[in-house]
Amino acid sequence: MTDSRKVALIGTGGTISAVGSGPYDLIDYDANGQMLDAAGVLGLLPRAPLGIDVVTVPHEPISSTGVYLNEWKQLVSTCDELVRDVPDLVGIVISHGTASMEETAYFLNLTLKVRVPVVLVGSQRPSNALSSDAGLNLYNALRVAADPDSWGLGVLVVLNDEIHAARDVTKTSTYRLQTFSSPDVGLLGHCDGDTIAYYRHPVRLGAPNTEFDLAGLDSLPKVGISYSHTGSDGCVIRAFIAAGMRGIVVAAFAPGCFTRDELAALREAVDADIKVVVSTRAGSGRVGDGVELRKNSLIAADNLNPQKARLLLALALTRTADLNEIKRIFVTY
CATH class of the missing domain: 3.40.50.40 (Rossmann fold)
Known part of the structure; x- marks a missing residue:
């Protein structure tokens, strides 16, 4: 018997996966053309959070400026398959580029039907940069996905020690680490060293309790x-x-x-x-x-x-x- 909680990690690319040309490459790292897969992103951590068993899920890298319906449908399908096929799965983390993270998070919040927590995570600095936020953001996202208090909150976004609701969060700065904010209503909670601390719950409907169905939907209305x-x-x-x-x-x-x-x-x-x-x-x-x-x-x-x-x-x-x-x-x- 084990007390570990099983969390799936889907790696879709983004700055969190990018490998720059050196520790000071904070702007042109995409031009280096090197990207870590989910296992490589997990390898940024000295170890997974205690009590969490991470299942890495291969996924083709997605440019966050190129993501749209087909990519979102694939993510929804992958989440469905993971919940169906991985016994005792308690949560899912999706690493993603920050440019369109809020849109992917909100779309998934409107269309996912899985009941386990789904957490999007990214970074503002590439994985090998000096003072990269990639590793700690991933560490915290895994903890949030495994936390029982994350159930029923819809899709979540985790960066900079903060937990945000998909509906409310937006990117507010190009390079700063505190880029993600929920301007009107504030964050849901914090990822502190000793605990995941929640302070409020979203009120508006979100995953999995929505009326939208992607089955048979090949395109979105313009x-x-x-x-x-x-x-x-x-x-x-x-x-x-x-x-x-x-x-x-x-x-x-x-x-x-x-x-x-x-x-x-x-x-x-x-x-x-x-x-x-x-x-x-x-x-x-x-x-x-x-x-x-x-x-x-x-x-x-x-x-x-x-x-x-x-x-x-x-x-x-x-x-x-x-x-x-x-x-x-x-x-x-």
Whole structure:
């Protein structure tokens, strides 16, 4: 008999897997073309966390700027297979590039059906850099995935000793180690040397209790993001209409407003049966379901940032084209 807890590690690439040309290569390490697999990433640790038995899972490296539906479907399928085939599995860790980590985490949070904790982890510095954060981030992610208190929290993101909910977290800095933040509601907890310490739970629905199903889904409805700025004349929105987009997310002026020309173009989009969701370019804060949005049949993103609002709208459109149903989905997730 053993008291060890079994955690699977899926290595998909990213800075955490990258091997730079030397200890001071903190920017151009991708050009070196060397990448560790899951076993190699695990090898960054002197040992696995006590009481955790790590099962490494081979996976083709993914550029985090190239990840999309096919790669997400593969990750969902791999998680399903691991839970089905690995006895006594208590958690899954996915190492991932930080550029799109928040989008992968949120998409998985909306589509995974496994009940074990799934934790995404990355790093800001390559694996062999001086003061690399890769090893400690992985160590903490394994601990979080194995912790019984991580059950029922949806998909999690772990970096810099912090635990974040997939829905709330965003990357806020290019190079700083404290890049990941949950601006409106804060982190869920910390990874300290003596314990995994949680302080709050997410309220919005997430994995595995969601209504979205990837079975038979070969593509996502096209949804574009339009960024508001002074002098915006709506040409981007009209280009989206011409391109046959089924949805548009506006990264609007805070707290959710537009130029006059933008609004005119958005009305044209609505008339063309394109669903429009209003987020904000501010980086935090919610968009309220105000009079102007309601009278123009626009949908409030709440506090989802534009890139996450885009994913939720795309998944919503796989289920319904009803305006009120899509509004319900944005309130629910």
